[in-house]
Amino acid sequence: MQGNRAVNEGNSAASFDDDLGCLLHELPLPVLVVRARQGWRLLYANDAARCHFGLVGRVVEQDLLQLVGDSERQALEAGASALIQADLTETKFAYRGGSGKPPCEAVLRRATWQRQPAWQLTLIPQQDAACPGRASFYEQMFNTNPAVKLLIDPVDGGIVDANDSAVAFYGYPLDVLKQLNITDINCMDPDEVRAGMAKAESCQQLFFEFRHRLANGEIRDVHVYSGPVLLNGHEYLHSIIVDVTDEKRYYAQLEAYNSLFHNLPVGIYRHTAGPRGHFTAANPAMLRIFEADSYPALFAARVSSFYACPKQIRAFMADLKRDGAVVRRPLRLRTMKGRLIHAEVTAYRQTEADGTAEFSGIVEDVTAQHAAQLNQDRLTHLLDASPDIVAIADAEQRVAYINKAGRELLGALPEALPDALATAHPLWACRLIQEQGIPYALEHGHWYAETAVRTCDGEIPVSQLIVARRDENGVLDSIATIMRDISQAKRYQAELEYHAGHDPLTGAVNRNRFIDLLTRERQKAHRESKPLSLVMFDIDRFKHVNDSFGHSVGDMVLSKLVRTCGALLREVDVLARWGGEEFMLLLPDTPLAGAVTLAERLRRAVEKENFSPVPGITSSFGVAELGPDEPESQCYKRLDEALYRAKDEGRNRVCMAESAEDVAEQPKAR
Numbered sequence: 001m002q003g004n005r006a007v008n009e010g011n012s013a014a015s016f017d018d019d020l021g022c023l024l025h026e027l028p029l030p031v032l033v034v035r036a037r038q039g040w041r042l043l044y045a046n047d048a049a050r051c052h053f054g055l056v057g058r059v060v061e062q063d064l065l066q067l068v069g070d071s072e073r074q075a076l077e078a079g080a081s082a083l084i085q086a087d088l089t090e091t092k093f094a095y096r097g098g099s100g101k102p103p104c105e106a107v108l109r110r111a112t113w114q115r116q117p118a119w120q121l122t123l124i125p126q127q128d129a130a131c132p133g134r135a136s137f138y139e140q141m142f143n144t145n146p147a148v149k150l151l152i153d154p155v156d157g158g159i160v161d162a163n164d165s166a167v168a169f170y171g172y173p174l175d176v177l178k179q180l181n182i183t184d185i186n187c188m189d190p191d192e193v194r195a196g197m198a199k200a201e202s203c204q205q206l207f208f209e210f211r212h213r214l215a216n217g218e219i220r221d222v223h224v225y226s227g228p229v230l231l232n233g234h235e236y237l238h239s240i241i242v243d244v245t246d247e248k249r250y251y252a253q254l255e256a257y258n259s260l261f262h263n264l265p266v267g268i269y270r271h272t273a274g275p276r277g278h279f280t281a282a283n284p285a286m287l288r289i290f291e292a293d294s295y296p297a298l299f300a301a302r303v304s305s306f307y308a309c310p311k312q313i314r315a316f317m318a319d320l321k322r323d324g325a326v327v328r329r330p331l332r333l334r335t336m337k338g339r340l341i342h343a344e345v346t347a348y349r350q351t352e353a354d355g356t357a358e359f360s361g362i363v364e365d366v367t368a369q370h371a372a373q374l375n376q377d378r379l380t381h382l383l384d385a386s387p388d389i390v391a392i393a394d395a396e397q398r399v400a401y402i403n404k405a406g407r408e409l410l411g412a413l414p415e416a417l418p419d420a421l422a423t424a425h426p427l428w429a430c431r432l433i434q435e436q437g438i439p440y441a442l443e444h445g446h447w448y449a450e451t452a453v454r455t456c457d458g459e460i461p462v463s464q465l466i467v468a469r470r471d472e473n474g475v476l477d478s479i480a481t482i483m484r485d486i487s488q489a490k491r492y493q494a495e496l497e498y499h500a501g502h503d504p505l506t507g508a509v510n511r512n513r514f515i516d517l518l519t520r521e522r523q524k525a526h527r528e529s530k531p532l533s534l535v536m537f538d539i540d541r542f543k544h545v546n547d548s549f550g551h552s553v554g555d556m557v558l559s560k561l562v563r564t565c566g567a568l569l570r571e572v573d574v575l576a577r578w579g580g581e582e583f584m585l586l587l588p589d590t591p592l593a594g595a596v597t598l599a600e601r602l603r604r605a606v607e608k609e610n611f612s613p614v615p616g617i618t619s620s621f622g623v624a625e626l627g628p629d630e631p632e633s634q635c636y637k638r639l640d641e642a643l644y645r646a647k648d649e650g651r652n653r654v655c656m657a658e659s660a661e662d663v664a665e666q667p668k669a670r
């Protein structure tokens with residue numbers, strides 16, 4: 001290839017084809033290319049021609065006719081006019097060669113040079129055929145050349161000769177190779193091969209890309225430089241074959257890498273070192289990330305101008321001091337439009353042979369991820385500050401997130417939601433969530449109910465919201481839950497309910513609640529055909545207690561009475577303060593006799609109780625069984641009358657009320 005350069009220097013380097021030059025440069029015959037019909041202005045001269053015509057330096061546009069003697073000029077002009085007038089593609093004429101040069105046969109051919117019509121002039125010394133020196137020179141060059149060379153008969157494509165490099169390359173012995181036709185080793189259609197040979201012979205095309213088959217069957221990509229040579233009076237095609245298989249593979253790979261880098265969404269760069277360091281290579285993603293209008297704009301800017309903080313660049317460069325050390329850092333960068341971005345930069349430093357340092361790396365714009373992460377951090381911060389338990393499970397019901405309150409209350413949960421539910425909730429709540437909550441939320445979006453969670457201190461009631469989220473395709477994406485500890489609210493509610501239904505002094509049920517409970521119990525008794533009895537009682541001469549010991553002692557007596565009586569009652573019995581020092585007992589599933597027995601037991605208990613400082617506290621009782629259809633007001637009246645009787649008969653006693661039937665039968669007072 002160095003030879004090509006020598007040829008190019010004397011011609012138009014930009015327009016001269018390296019491959020053609022390689023071939024023509026080797027020709028021992030002077031070859032010239034001149035502009036057709038334009039006064040023999042030179043376009044090209046090979047080394048042999050330069051030598052023949054004494055050309056030095058740049059030859060393009062020199063007038064050939066000025067360089068030759070009269071007789072040669074006349075010969076050339078005659079040849080040209082023969083070519084033009086007879087409209088030939090080629091003409092041959094005698095050419096003297098000038099002083100000290102052998103007479104030649106000149107071959108003037110129509111040719112194309114850089115897509116323009118041109119004439120190619122080849123001088124063949126006349127004594128060449130008879131000159132064994134020239135032939136042996138050519139042969140020597142053919143055989144000793146390390147390039148793979150074939151000599152081909154342009155008429156039938158037979159391989160006439162091959163040099164040692166060709167024998168080694170194709171893998172056939174020379175004699176076998178010489179038996180072959182060029183179409184035997186060229187993978188292309190034989191007609192196309194022959195058409196190529198014709199073009200090479202007429203110098204229309206001298207460079208070809210072929211695929212050649214070797215003796216071992218392997219197929220190699222080759223570049224073929226082929227052109228006519230005259231040897232011992234015969235014209236042959238002289239072909240130089242260059243194996244470019246590996247090069248092609250390398251370029252294909254390089255192209256693949258290039259397109260990979262070109263299309264990567266991350267920026268890839270190379271930049272020089274130092275305070276004036278600037279980018280020297282970048283892929284399109286770099287332009288996008290740094291909002292640069294063009295490569296020149298990006299390359300013109302100093303690398304340091306892209307760093308938002310000078311301290312960061314110093315620290316980063318210090319980290320990159322060691323050659324080969326790959327450093328990845330999150331950096332705050334500034335685009336060419338002044339926008340601040342978050343980036344992850346991975347870089348390394350390389351020291352060139354001349355000692356200069358360069359940096360290469362990858363820039364990932366993570367601004368969007370950073371913003372998303374920030375949002376997530378803020379959300380996590382908020383959720384962690386919440387006293388509510390917040391947990392999220394993915395579509396596979398694996399717990400993906402649980403906030404601080406949840407972690408503290410429940411400890412580390414197992415990964416799978418069903419297992420986590422079983423751990424977090426008591427069995428009943430777990431069933432409720434699995435059987436109702438999740439299916440309902442999947443169908444309707446969300447489900448809300450009161451459930452409970454298990455803690456080390458036991459079960460706490462929670463209000464629970466379950467939200468099912470679906471993705472854009474309607475497929476379940478996640479299940480989230482928020483649980484709020486409602487134990488406090490529950491306590492308040494219970495307290496409220498208690499106060500609404502109980503007497504604050506004694507803790508006995510109040511009159512309103514009693515009436516409610518009586519209604520409920522009556523229905524139950526009716527349904528189950530069970531008896532229901534009521535007992536009305538009060539403290540004897542309680543006014544005297546108040547008067548003698550004061551109101552607070554009176555209150556104490558009332559409270560103690562409730563405690564004393566309450567202790568003797570069943571769970572289902574209801575003790576109510578009916579008003580003042582009057583009380584009422586509701587005794588489910590109790591006939592009149594049972595109620596009387598209980599009342600008697602209570603009377604004795606009160607009598608025995610120590611109400612210090614008040615001595616001798618007693619109580620009187622009226623007992624009645626509620627008739628199945630008896631109005632409650634009538635039963636109260638019966639009780640009142642029975643109690644009155646007990647008082648009347650001397651107090652500290654139990655009196656049965658008149659039966660409901662008897663009362664019903666009495667004629668109504670007018």
Ligand SMILES: Nc1nc2c(ncn2[C@@H]2O[C@H](COP(=O)(O)OP(=O)(O)OP(=O)(O)O)[C@@H](O)[C@H]2O)c(=O)[nH]1
Nearest residue numbers: 539540541542543544546551552554555580581647
């Ligand atoms: N200390 C106190 N006294 C109450 C309360 N409610 C009612 N009393 C008093 O209870 C007394 C009831 O008196 P009376 O109805 O005359 O009945 P008594 O003195 O018990 O006489 P008998 O029932 O006939 O034995 C009144 O003096 C009321 O002021 C209360 O909550 N606390």
